[in-house]
Amino acid sequence: MTKQIQVKNGKITAVQAKDVTHSGGRGEPFHDWFPYLEGYSSQFVKQIIDAKFENPKNLLEPFCGVGTTPIALAQLGISCGYTEVNPFLVELVSLKTICLRMKPSGRIKAAETIQTLKQLIRNDSNTAKSDTLLKTSYSGVFGVVEYFRENSFKQILRLKTLERKLECDLSKRFMRIAVSTSLLEASLLRRAGDVRFKTEKELLKPIPDILELVTEKLSLIQSDLNLNGLPNEQEIVFLGANAKQLHTDAMPSFDGVITSPPYLNGTNYIRNMKLELWYLGFLNSKVDLQKFRQAVVTSAINDVSRASGLVVLDEARDVVEAISQDCYDKRIPKMVAGYFEHMKIVAEGIWGQVRSGSPVCIDIGDSIYGGVHVPTHSVLAAVFESVGFKLEDETVLRKRHSNRGAELSQRLLVFRK
Template identity: 30%
Template sequence: MDYIFKTIYFPRDRVRSGQATRVTVSLPTVDGPADPPGFVDYLASLGSAELREALGDRTLEDLEQMAAREDRSFSNECVRLIRESFVADTRGNEPRTGAITQASVPFGDAAPGVTFKESKRLPIFGWYPYVEGFSAPYVHEVVKRYGAGRSIYDPFGGSGTTQLAASVAGIPSWYSEVNPFMRFVADTKIEASRAARSNLERTDARLTEFQTRLTTELPQWASKVDLAGYHEAFPGRDFFVEGHIRELLGALDLAKEVAAEDEAVSSLLRLAVAANAVHASNMTRRADLRRRRADEYKTRVVDVPVMVGSSVERMLADLHQHSVNAAPTTFVSADCRQAPSQFDGAFELAITSPPYLNGTNYFRNTKIELWMLGFIASERELANFRGQAVAAGINNVNKKRREYRVFPDVESVAEQLDEQATDQRIPLLIRQYFSDMAEVMESVHRVLEPAGRFVFDIGDSKFYGVHVPTDHLLESIAETAGFAVESSTVLARRYSRDKSPLVQRELVFRKDA
């Protein structure tokens, strides 16, 4: 079935956290057997406020709890409630209203339905702020749509959204991820939280002890910090006010003492510190990590014990809500193109948001956290990770990389850029990206079971006036890998830097049975 995607805006007074939120729902485009005549057309006509009114103007949390009680996806529960309202109003001969007659699509720089914005407020999902993160409600929607219940795989695991969404649904998951810090984030959200929840009394005591000692002892711990490693890792770079980096590193030392041999608590506390590293620095993370401008965050106050303590407080609250039956996640490989053969045919569904062809340097963005938790000793080591990753950004382009594979459709675009691009790394980037993604397609096809599906969102790009139809090119490459293209759905309208229209799509590929 085809779907349209609409965003429902919940103002602050309709969200218990007090933070206004947008949630994207998928709505059917064809009347089902249980639908009264005209129902789908009515759905398509509703704007955000009208959708919320049709849902009874309930709070977001009430709707989420109703969906959970009935074991439905959030979208399906919304459709059910609106259908009931539609039938009741029709029987009462009340006029149907609708502001528009064509299905609306979310507009903006990115689709709220497939970005991290919707995940930030959810228990555990929001423990680490990740610009490139996925949307937990979207993952849940896909899982429900295809009825997956045994095994889910994310070839670009990132901060663990797919894995955690599967875990809370009781479904085991597997993932690949090059960045070791992101692997740590994912494993802490799923594995450490499962272990901590299983011994909640001990976890509660140790996290509470850490909070208390953080308030009273941090100055002493900070004074003992040796900054030699920091200066060696980032020579001449004033990423932090010295007092703040001392407090962050002191908090890590305190966490080690409090956690002792409890690995789950250790992971939780280390993540609580790392999650506040950029916010406590002179940097900011937008599309890329960069230095804060003088006119940004004028009211910002860096209070490390309060910031870290608040993260720990949230962890405690979230763990008390966490399911005792959460399913595990398993690391498959750093590079998804090199998944071990033991996983051949193992997964019924793969869900991911792959690297976009947009220049984002996914490793530089987390270099502070990578260093802080001991995954690198200097910035120079970032090159080792880039060499293992899909060539999605200009910093990944390297003539020393292995030979790229040639695809006629890709070449037709790359050859235009050979003529138009003043930076000749761009056409090489195009060739290497699609060559790498071909290997991703082949690897995912190999680890899926017969009739398994590969679902992901992707956006197109534009360089030097040349449009790169990433979605269409990947469809062609997926077919060469053995997939059938099952559907392509617009998730959002986007714009390039020159204001040219671009789109973000959900692509669904199916492995032949």
């Protein structure tokens, strides 16, 4: 049995490390549809509820990702409003929500729909014509860079043709998610922190067939649909794409927050999902990728724009100046300054959304650049307190390490309005 969070005198004193990573949720319904390495498990969400909340009815998730928080909350009888800037993830969460809210008869029909899709792929995928629009958009987004072997690319174009011909909206949704979540494994890329090209040694291992991957993903979704007892009474509501646009003067309607903002560690959350965004039609040119980077909370080098770093919060000034003295890339201090500037905007939005006395629980990690430690948790705590929140609790969830072996951490910050 999973070890619960330990609480003493209202303070969280211990937590099982695997629960705060994506791997801790393997095997849970809806969790394995997409391997979101930056995520945590539903068990972690449930433990936070037990430790820090008293009968919440409706929580806010400003950085929804693959939907772990709202799905876990729904299973506890708690509604959730969320924002998420990545439209691929929004579509993924939307389908999970639809499945979660299905009545037993609806799940049976959905499982039959998936069975028909698998049969369609087996019978028609090799004879379907290539989708010319998707092929054209690939050139517009990626130019001449090859992310797939020729046969895999042709199969992807044929799958898109099959998808476009589907008349049933639910069939189309299942097909889109099954293909998009299988693309990376069928490509010449791999996830290793960020997405990168496989090495020659890694390419010696056979690349899985895209048709088999899609069929397996459909079978996984089908299996999750067959589970009994999934609740469907609670609301999971998409509030908008951008956490920086939460209304600061809203009528408070949420009983708190459980979220994990982007880590300030250079991970490019949009670029890492460019294949999925391309296949789903959200990327048609290189300009589209830039638009998404402008919408996110600045946390990666490639997020830095001309406007980044023009505002340096007092809470972040010391660390920005320290990095500016000796950094291997002039964009780094701008990235750090931009991150905390954006997170203050998010904090102000959260303040306007949650009721007085509500817990705001944030999973965050620190980072290091050029030997300069960026105590993200400490600076972020100061930023939230400048908005009016009170830091109630800080717990080290697990130890982490930088690429060069420097010790870092993952922490849970708990504020109270």
